[in-house]
Amino acid sequence: MEEKNSRLKRILTLFITFFKIGAFTFGGGYAMIPLIQREVVENKKWITDDDILEVIAIAESTPGPIAINSATFIGYKVAGFWGSFFATLGVVLPSFVIILAISFVLREFQHLKAVKYAFFGIRAGVLALLLKSVWTMYKKCPKKVFAYALLGLAFVSVAVLDLPVLLVIICCAVAGLINSIIVRRRAK
Amino acid sequence: MMQLILNLLSLFATFFKIGLFTFGGGYAMLPLMQEEVLGHGWATEEEIINFIAVSESTPGPFAINMATYIGAETIGNEFGVWGNVLGSFFATLGVVLPSFIIILIVARFYERFKNSKTVQGAMSGLKPAVIGLIAAAVLSVGQTVFFPQGVGLNVFSTLSFYISAALCLIMAVLAFKKVHPIIIICSSAAAGIALGYGLNLPV
Numbered sequence: 040m041e042e043k044n045s046r047l048k049r050i051l052t053l054f055i056t057f058f059k060i061g062a063f064t065f066g067g068g069y070a071m072i073p074l075i076q077r078e079v080v081e082n083k084k085w086i087t088d089d090d091i092l093e094v095i096a097i098a099e100s101t102p103g104p105i106a107i108n109s110a111t112f113i114g115y116k117v118a119g120f121w122g123s124f125f126a127t128l129g130v131v132l133p134s135f136v137i138i139l140a141i142s143f144v145l146r147e148f149q150h151l152k153a154v155k156y157a158f159f160g161i162r163a164g165v166l167a168l169l170l171k172s173v174w175t176m177y178k179k180c181p182k183k184v185f186a187y188a189l190l191g192l193a194f195v196s197v198a199v200l201d202l203p204v205l206l207v208i209i210c211c212a213v214a215g216l217i218n219s220i221i222v223r224r225r226a227k
Numbered sequence: 228m229m230q231l232i233l234n235l236l237s238l239f240a241t242f243f244k245i246g247l248f249t250f251g252g253g254y255a256m257l258p259l260m261q262e263e264v265l266g267h268g269w270a271t272e273e274e275i276i277n278f279i280a281v282s283e284s285t286p287g288p289f290a291i292n293m294a295t296y297i298g299a300e301t302i303g304n305e306f307g308v309w310g311n312v313l314g315s316f317f318a319t320l321g322v323v324l325p326s327f328i329i330i331l332i333v334a335r336f337y338e339r340f341k342n343s344k345t346v347q348g349a350m351s352g353l354k355p356a357v358i359g360l361i362a363a364a365v366l367s368v369g370q371t372v373f374f375p376q377g378v379g380l381n382v383f384s385t386l387s388f389y390i391s392a393a394l395c396l397i398m399a400v401l402a403f404k405k406v407h408p409i410i411i412i413c414s415s416a417a418a419g420i421a422l423g424y425g426l427n428l429p430v
Binding site for chain 1: 244246247248249250251253254256258259262273276277279280281282283284285286287288289290291292295296299300303308311312315316319322323325326327329330331333334337340341344345346347348349350351352353354355356357358359360361362363364365366367368369371372387390391392394395396397398399401402403408409411412414415416417418419420422423424428430
């Protein structure tokens with residue numbers, strides 16, 4: 040009984056903690072990591088700093104948003120399946136409610152001239168943000184011929200040849216796999 | 228009723244696919260989402276860009292925000308208030324579920340997953356590919372921003388084109404100086420309103 044209570048309490052705390060994380064980070068993903076670290080490692084002491092590195096490594100090599108991946112993983116480590124369920128629910132809920140509310144507001148006001156002008160300006164700003172983000176990612180790209188070749192191929196396949204994105208993703212994963220096998224063979 | 232169920236299923240399946248095949252954080256989801264949403268006719272490219280701004284200025288992960296919004300918009304336009312709620316629910320569930328299931332599996336076999344040469348090999352191909360894909364998505368965003376009526380030379384005679392170009396340049400400089408995205412979005416909106424009314428731009 041005692042143990043069941045403490046598990047329930049942990050699950051509830053997980054939910055609240057990840058709700059806070061979801062409600063107070065803008066941009067999601069990596070912006071969440073420092074907050075997760077403070078709440079889960081320093082305050083709650085549920086996991087260690089090493090675990091956080093593990094979480095990032097896993098979140099990066101599995102599909103889906105980093106925020107969801109880390110909430111699910113940490114929730115599971117702390118309190119099993121229901122831990123991961125409530126941690127994930129907690130991190131998603133604030134966005135969900137806020138965006139749902141915004142969807143109503145936008146529909147009411149998007150026909151106003153002022154709103155249209157605002158979005159005209161905003162679209163240019165968003166393009167600037169996207170350009171910066173691509174540049175940052177480009178600088179993190181591994182400095183290898185193979186990586187640059189795939190980057191260029193992926194770009195040309197979609198931007199020029201109009202190939203489906205999904206096809207390009209799958210082909211590049213397979214190419215990476217084959218390349219890594221060839222590199223290993225050569226090393227032997 | 229039948230139509231509503233079919234629409235919700237298609238929304239769920241599409242966002243499940245998006246969640247399953249996106250690797251990496253931030254805008255990694257943009258290329259596939261753009262293709263799918265435009266392909267289904269759920270939103271225009273302009274609406275997607277507008278919504279990137281909303282998503283950046285509200286808390287929460289980009290992917291969840293986009294899924295919730297697109298879900299609300301598509302079903303809500305046809306089925307009203309409850310359409311908004313149902314649509315956003317199914318789209319969000321779809322985009323979250325693949326991660327959730329995969330992480331639950333990985334968490335049990337973590338040691339094997341971590342040392343897996345197969346995973347590492349596939350990731351070595353995926354990482355650079357995602358950068359190329361996002362660059363392609365950004366190129367198409369750029370086309371919509373600068374050539375809203377389709378690519379053509381007549382755009383060079385419009386005032387809107389030069390304002391967009393100047394705004395984008397200024398904002399890019401600010402972005403590289405690490406000014407916060409929310410400040411960039413708010414000042415772009417203010418500039419859009421001021422110049423729009425001041426020069427009486429067409430909308």
